[in-house]
Amino acid sequence: MTDGVVERPRPRDRILETARDMFHKHGIKGVGVDAITEAAGTNKMTLYRHFESKDDLIVECLRANASKAGAMWEAFEAEFPGDKLAQLHAWVRKAAAMLNADGRGCDMANAAAELTEPDHPARRVIKELKEAQRERLVALCRDAGIGQAELLADTLSLLFEGARVSVQTVGTEGPSAQFVRMAEGLIVSFRGTAAG
Amino acid sequence: MTDGVVERPRPRDRILETARDMFHKHGIKGVGVDAITEAAGTNKMTLYRHFESKDDLIVECLRANASKAGAMWEAFEAEFPGDKLAQLHAWVRKAAAMLNADGRGCDMANAAAELTEPDHPARRVIKELKEAQRERLVALCRDAGIGQAELLADTLSLLFEGARVSVQTVGTEGPSAQFVRMAEGLIVSFRGTAAG
DNA sequence: TCTGGAAGTTACAGACCGGTAACACCCTAG
DNA sequence: CTAGGGTGTTACCGGTCTGTAACTTCCAGA
Structure with missing residues (x-):
């Protein structure tokens, strides 16, 4: 050895x-x-x-977070190859798991709340990474055959984002406890209106 | 004079x-x-x-915020006396207006993101005030004749909370731009399943 | 064994933080 | 006019912050 x-x-x-x-x-x-x-x-x-500085370290941390999140998406594809709808449900389950993981919200959202200077270097990468996340979710919804893919993706991401801050303020017993039910209901509802 | x-x-x-x-x-x-x-x-x-201290000032600021928010609810009742459904739609419009007001999210949510010590005095009042807000929205939905009032209220508040942090990270052109459409769609959908 | 670079150590600069002490001032109620 | 409370001013305390300088130690590779 x-x-x-x-x-x-x-x-x-x-x-x-x-x-x-x-x-x-x-x-x-x-x-x-x-x-x-x-x-x-x-x-x-x-x-x-x-x-270079603490700000530089902050930016690198955010990028490292995003890279870990990217691995999560690859895990979905590995677990349900080609089955985009199953991957979307996996996303919901993963999101719900994050809500109960700890009482802290999304690192990027928290960073944006703290770093208020409009030209702080972290703000650029936060926006960039969040937009990339959104694109991924939109693509997943579209490839799953959902008609209004953008609207569903945006609704789901707002729900998730809201649930994360809700956990941070009132805990896991608050509105975020219904996250899975809300998300699944939305998916069903949007699938009903799917355009072939 | x-x-x-x-x-x-x-x-x-x-x-x-x-x-x-x-x-x-x-x-x-x-x-x-x-x-x-x-x-x-x-x-x-x-x-x-x-x-007494900066922490004390923080708590008083949060309470003052909540009191201003309370005035908002009274304004709804004054504008549409007795018409709870109209008040619910007024809440949606007001929420949307807040999204475009400035790029900052909810003060309580931001405070919760910053003040991480579990026993910080502000955390108690944040939880308390957020729970009061939730109660008000639930009551409004219930009095508006919605069947699953709690679920609608929780969904709406998660959407709004999420939209506020989304504005903070990607701006007003992101997912939060669809907030009104999402909220109105939900209200319609829940009214369809209302129990007499 | 020698060498060069990465890593560790100590000390410090300069700024800001929350919070307090001592004292001068001003304005109003009596 | 006077007394007293609310307010303003200045200086200070001990601590923490980011960031740097100068120097030593360690360790791998030649």
């Missing part, structure tokens, strides 16, 4: 992963770079050798 | 109003008490004579 133990990731990856976790849990302005480097088992100088 | 000029509000009210505006625009952690007092035309000592 060439390697019995798990290799410890390089400092840059440890910093990125730790920052993602801490930003998610405590918010961006609620975490300092000292706390990140300490939790990552490294130090501030190493962080600033790999990232 | 007893008073020709508009009376300048007392320092406490100026601080409260200024803080509400600045918290809304720049986020809670993005504004310091110095900036608030300066913008309110007063000083830090006066702030701390009227509010």
Whole structure:
């Protein structure tokens, strides 16, 4: 055997992963770079050798999140190859699971709430990544044979987005508890009006 | 005439109003008490004579917001006395107007995103006020003769909540642009299944 | 074994934060 | 006119923030 133990990731990856976790849990302005480097088992100088600034680190974290989300979509396709409708239902189930995962909302939405400067570098990538997500959901609805694919996709994403912030304010017993029922009902309703 | 000029509000009210505006625009952690007092035309000592702490000021701002929202409900009743269905449609229009008002989301949701400490005093009042809002919308749907009033109210509030964060991330041209169509469609759909 | 680069350490700069103390001022009610 | 409370001013405390400088240590590859 060439390697019995798990290799410890390089400092840059440890910093990125730790920052993602801490930003998610405590918010961006609620975490300092000292706390990140300490939790990552490294130090501030190493962080600033790999990232230009805290803002740069924030942007990289958001991109890493989006890349993880991208993997989720590929998992849908792998599980139900070609069956777009099944993938859409898988999306609903996955979304519902996220609601109960923890009491925190979407990292991008939370970041947008915190970083209010209109020209903050993170705002560009948040918009860009959110639009990409929307495109994916629209394409999924369209390929599933839904007539008004854009409208269904937008409705579903607003419902999900709303459910995530609702969890953050009133908890999982609030309106978000009905998310699956709402989403499934919408899909049924839109399928009824599908245009061949 | 007893008073020709508009009376300048007392320092406490100026601080409260200024803080509400600045918290809304720049986020809670993005504004310091110095900036608030300066913008309110007063000083830090006066702030701390009227509010125990910044956290206390935050809570008072949230309560003031909720009280303004309460006035909105009374305006609905005043405009369409007894006509609950008309009031529900007025709520939809008002919600849509808020989406285009500015690019910032709900102050309570934003505050919940920023104040992550589980026992932060603001979290209690956010939950309390959001639950009161939900009750009002449920009651309105029920009194409008909708069968599944809770489900419609929860769906509408998730849609609205989602639209507000969507505006914050991708702007008014995104999914939130369809909010009115979604909401009106839902109301029609739920009225179709109304139980006498 | 030597070397070069990545990583760690310590200290610091400069700014901002929430919050307080001490004191001067002004305006109004009596 | 006077007394007193609300207000304004200045200075300060201890802490935290992002970001940098100068230096040491470690480790892999030649």
